[in-house]
Every structure is written in structure tokens, then in C-alpha cells.
Amino acid sequence: MGVNKKGQVYLKDTASSSGTFLNKLRLSPSGKESRPYPLRDGDVIQLGMDYQGRQEDIYKCVLMKIGVGALDQNVRQRRRENPAR
Numbered sequence: 001m002g003v004n005k006k007g008q009v010y011l012k013d014t015a016s017s018s019g020t021f022l023n024k025l026r027l028s029p030s031g032k033e034s035r036p037y038p039l040r041d042g043d044v045i046q047l048g049m050d051y052q053g054r055q056e057d058i059y060k061c062v063l064m065k066i067g068v069g070a071l072d073q074n075v076r077q078r079r080r081e082n083p084a085r
Contacts, residue, residue, distance in 0.1 A: 010036040016046035039066050
């Protein structure tokens with residue numbers, strides 16, 4: 001994840017083997033770096049995939065829901081509701 005010169009937050013897979021997903025879509029094939037994808041409020045990022053090999057080999061993916069700009073929207077709304085602050 002990063003921020004470009006315009007202030008846009010983006011996600012990029014850096015050639016991972018287990019995959020980076022944005023809203024259930026894999027960003028690039030295994031071992032290949034992806035282009036940067038802009039993130040929007042409410043996007044879901046998944047790192048890796050669930051895997052179960054033998055009984056002791058169980059790996060779970062990591063899921064995150066992104067909040068981009070939500071804080072700014074909340075602050076603006078509060079200022080509109082109470083301009084004296």
C-alpha cells in the first residue's frame with residue numbers, strides 16, 4: 001500500500017506467491033508484480049489464500065476493509081451540524 005503524488009491511496013502486489021486481492025479479484029499472477037490499484041472507501045483487501053495441507057498445515061488469509069477519507073467526511077459533517085466549533 002502507498003500514496004502517490006496526488007494523495008491517492010493505492011494497493012500493489014509485489015510479486016507474492018499467495019496473492020493480493022482487491023474486492024475478491026487477484027491483482028497479479030503468482031510471482032509477478034502488479035500495477036498500482038487505487039483504493040476507495042469500503043474496498044476489501046485480502047492477503048493470501050486459505051490453505052489446508054496436512055493436519056498441521058493450515059494457513060488463513062488476512063482480510064481488511066478499507067476506510068479512505070471516512071474521517072474527513074465525519075469531520076465535515078460535524079462542522080456543518082455545529083459551525084461554532
